[in-house]
Amino acid sequence: MSPLSSQSTVGQWLSAIETKLHALVGLMSLLLIVTSPWILMGRRLSPNANGWNYWHIYGGLFCALVTVAFTISVCKNGQWRQLYPWLVGDLNQCKQDLLGLLKGTLPHSGSKGLLSIIAGIGLLLLLLTSLSGVSWYLAQGSEYAMNLRYFHMLFAQYFTGVLLLHILCGLLHLRDFFD
Numbered sequence: 001m002s003p004l005s006s007q008s009t010v011g012q013w014l015s016a017i018e019t020k021l022h023a024l025v026g027l028m029s030l031l032l033i034v035t036s037p038w039i040l041m042g043r044r045l046s047p048n049a050n051g052w053n054y055w056h057i058y059g060g061l062f063c064a065l066v067t068v069a070f071t072i073s074v075c076k077n078g079q080w081r082q083l084y085p086w087l088v089g090d091l092n093q094c095k096q097d098l099l100g101l102l103k104g105t106l107p108h109s110g111s112k113g114l115l116s117i118i119a120g121i122g123l124l125l126l127l128l129t130s131l132s133g134v135s136w137y138l139a140q141g142s143e144y145a146m147n148l149r150y151f152h153m154l155f156a157q158y159f160t161g162v163l164l165l166h167i168l169c170g171l172l173h174l175r176d177f178f179d
Contacts, residue, residue: 018073021066021069021070022070024066024070025066025067025070025126028059028062028063028066029063029126029159029163030163032056032059032060032063033160033163035052035056038050038052039052039053039056040053041053041056041057041149042145042146042149043140043141043145043149044140044141045140057137060130060133060137061133061137063130064130067126067127067130068130070123071123071127082111082112082116083116083117083119083120083123084117084120086117090112092112093113093114094112094113097113097114097115098114101114106172106175109169109172109173115172118162118166118169119166119169121162122159122162122165125155125159125162126159128151128155128159129152129155129156129159132148132151132152132155135148135152136148136152
């Protein structure tokens with residue numbers, strides 16, 4: 001087998017994984033959010049922790065790794081400009097979408113507009129939730145653990161709100177197929 005064909009095989013394999021990352025991040029996020037009310041952890045994991053705690057911790061660590069891979073996937077080759085147009089001062093499409101909403105017109109997806117910005121904010125909040133959760137896990141027992149717990153829960157609550165908005169926007173995107 002030539003090196004070129006093995007590179008294309010690896011490229012195809014990576015491409016296949018990338019297409020599934022969005023669904024995997026979404027599923028893991030929903031499972032972690034839904035099971036979070038049963039988590040009993042403060043400064044450290046209790047010696048008699050239940051299965052929900054272990055599921056949340058190790059599922060969360062896995063979700064954090066998948067989130068990093070997903071972030072790299074959606075931000076490579078300059079694609080980050082679609083999710084974060086405000087970083088380069090390009091808010092024209094978002095302004096048009098907001099003006100359209102005032103007139104009763106729903107925004108379309110796939111541009112640098114409102115729906116993409118919502119997705120980008122959700123991704124940032126998921127990264128912050130992941131970072132604070134991993135940091136909390138690593139700092140358990142330390143004086144910083146409860147502060148990290150607070151930020152993890154705060155970011156998770158904001159992420160949950162944006163995730164619900166993202167799901168609603170995804171449902172709005174379905175209408176694009178029928179226009």
